[in-house]
Amino acid sequence: DVKVTQSSRYLVKRTGEKVFLECVQDMDHENMFWYRQDPGLGLRLIYFSYDVKMKEKGDIPEGYSVSREKKERFSLILESASTNQTSMYLCASSPPGAKNIQYFGAGTRLSVL
Amino acid sequence: AQSVTQLGSHVSVSEGALVLLRCNYSSSVPPYLFWYVQYPNQGLQLLLKYTTGATLVKGINGFEAEFKKSETSFHLTKPSAHMSDAAEYFCAVSDRYKLSFGAGTTVTVRA
Numbered sequence: 001d002v003k004v005t006q007s008s009r010y011l012v013k014r015t016g017e018k019v020f021l022e023c024v025q026d027m028d029h030e031n032m033f034w035y036r037q038d039p040g041l042g043l044r045l046i047y048f049s050y051d052v053k054m055k056e057k058g059d060i061p062e063g064y065s066v067s068r069e070k071k072e073r074f075s076l077i078l079e080s081a082s083t084n085q086t087s088m089y090l091c092a093s094s095p096p097g098a099k100n101i102q103y104f105g106a107g108t109r110l111s112v113l
Numbered sequence: 114a115q116s117v118t119q120l121g122s123h124v125s126v127s128e129g130a131l132v133l134l135r136c137n138y139s140s141s142v143p144p145y146l147f148w149y150v151q152y153p154n155q156g157l158q159l160l161l162k163y164t165t166g167a168t169l170v171k172g173i174n175g176f177e178a179e180f181k182k183s184e185t186s187f188h189l190t191k192p193s194a195h196m197s198d199a200a201e202y203f204c205a206v207s208d209r210y211k212l213s214f215g216a217g218t219t220v221t222v223r224a
Contacts, residue, residue, distance in 0.1 A: 031210065033211065035214075041216060042119075042203060042216040043157075043203065045211055045213075050210060058211065102157075104149075104156035104158070106155055106156045107155075
């Protein structure tokens, strides 16, 4: 079974803090993704990566950055957390190709106070 | 750009009744379509997908969906709802790299 592991289920941070959300997958997938999930808005893509050290902006990249130094790990960084970044963050991975299933982690619920 | 619209943010059904969740898509190329389910406090898991071939697709837990190109629809159905079907359901369309998700439909099942 594919496993996508997000390092924290719940996080509480202060406004202005630098926040790291970590994601690791164990299936040697090329593609990795970060989404945020908000009620009534579904999942919105923040960034994705199709190879090590490669990254592409998704639909809502503002206020976020990412890092992919190793194939199995994809980090989401909030340089200076703000209250409007309070959300559920979901990581996913997939093999290459549009037909392929994305596998999701359990999510990190981030609260910025 | 590709997108999906899910009609109805909440659906309430009685146990044993038909579940019908509606999804319409917009795509400039032949679409790859997916339904995902999210149980409380969990990530998303795949219910079923349509890529090519047979337009009626069967998935896990008794769900199925039919791709109708003429109607640009990919509605999800289950003939008989079970209490364990209470969850949020997302329709998604794929382009070369990424998925675009609908806003989601929350299903509640009444005993």
